[in-house]
Amino acid sequence: MDTPNTTAKELSAVDLAYNGIIDLVLNRELRPGERTSVYLLVDRLQIGRTPVREAINRLQSEGFLSVAGRSGTVVNQVDRVQASQLFALRLTLETFAADYAVQNVTDEDLQELTFAVNKLGRAGSSADFVRANTEFHSAIVALAANPTLTRFYAQLQIQLHVVSYLAERGENPAAATARHQEHLDILAALTSRDAERLKLALNVHIRTTERAILGK
Numbered sequence: 422m423d424t425p426n427t428t429a430k431e432l433s434a435v436d437l438a439y440n441g442i443i444d445l446v447l448n449r450e451l452r453p454g455e456r457t458s459v460y461l462l463v464d465r466l467q468i469g470r471t472p473v474r475e476a477i478n479r480l481q482s483e484g485f486l487s488v489a490g491r492s493g494t495v496v497n498q499v500d501r502v503q504a505s506q507l508f509a510l511r512l513t514l515e516t517f518a519a520d521y522a523v524q525n526v527t528d529e530d531l532q533e534l535t536f537a538v539n540k541l542g543r544a545g546s547s548a549d550f551v552r553a554n555t556e557f558h559s560a561i562v563a564l565a566a567n568p569t570l571t572r573f574y575a576q577l578q579i580q581l582h583v584v585s586y587l588a589e590r591g592e593n594p595a596a597a598t599a600r601h602q603e604h605l606d607i608l609a610a611l612t613s614r615d616a617e618r619l620k621l622a623l624n625v626h627i628r629t630t631e632r633a634i635l636g637k
Contacts (some may be wrong), residue, residue: 434468438476441466443485443582446496447548453498453583462494483579497583501635504584507577508631514574515558515627516620521565523614531612534560538604551585557604561611584634596633603629 442462445451450465462473477494480486487495499507537557544550555578562574603626610619 434472435475435479438462438466438468438472439479441468442476442480444548447551447582447585448546451496453496456493456495458493480579483576485579485583499580499583504635505631507580507584508627508635510577511574511581512624512627514570514577515562515623518562518565518567518570518574519619519623520616521567522561522611523616523619525564525566526611526614530560530564531608534608534611538601538608541604542601547585551582555582561607599629600626 442451445465446453451457459470459473459477462468462477463470466473477486477488481488484497487497489495534557537553537560541550541553541557544553559571559574559578563571565571603622606622607619607626610622
């Protein structure tokens with residue numbers, strides 16, 4: 422909860438630090454298991470110590486970072502077994518949301534999701550794509566209008582940000598095209614208000630993503 426003395430500028434700086442730390446991992450500039458510190462992050466992000474500390478505390482509470490005295494701040498590692506479990510949980514949560522999403526989605530929601538899919542297609546860096554992808558899927562889960570589900574899903578996505586580090590980097594136009602089509606299929610299923618079709622599209626997409634990252 423924000424304190425009465427917290428200014429909008431300070432909040433913005435904390436958000437910038439929070440996103441900046443995650444981006445360092447998504448762009449492979451900070452490795453899971455690598456030791457860092459407030460001072461190193463201040464230098465890399467060019468943001469003040471106070472917002473960086475606040476961002477570290479927030480990411481620690483979400484399980485993205487660990488902080489241990491002289492050991493410093495470390496991005497938590499996720500092994501392949503844990504990653505597979507996270508994908509299984511993601512599939513469960515998204516397919517659970519599907520039944521409610523098709524009931525609640527409005528034409529305005531569909532316009533926003535269409536914009537989100539187009540944004541995904543234009544994403545340049547790894548960080549940009551992961552963020553746009555998270556926004557798209559989180560918007561679908563949010564349509565379930567279940568605050569507990571939304572909170573659990575947000576926490577899960579933080580863990581999946583680390584999992585993305587396991588993916589092989591490099592240009593793969595065919596994979597990018599297939600991935601974009603999967604997002605279009607998800608959007609089409611939601612547009613048709615067909616829960617079973619949406620669940621199938623989500624299943625295909627999540628399983629494909631898991632194989633691409635874990636090589637299964």
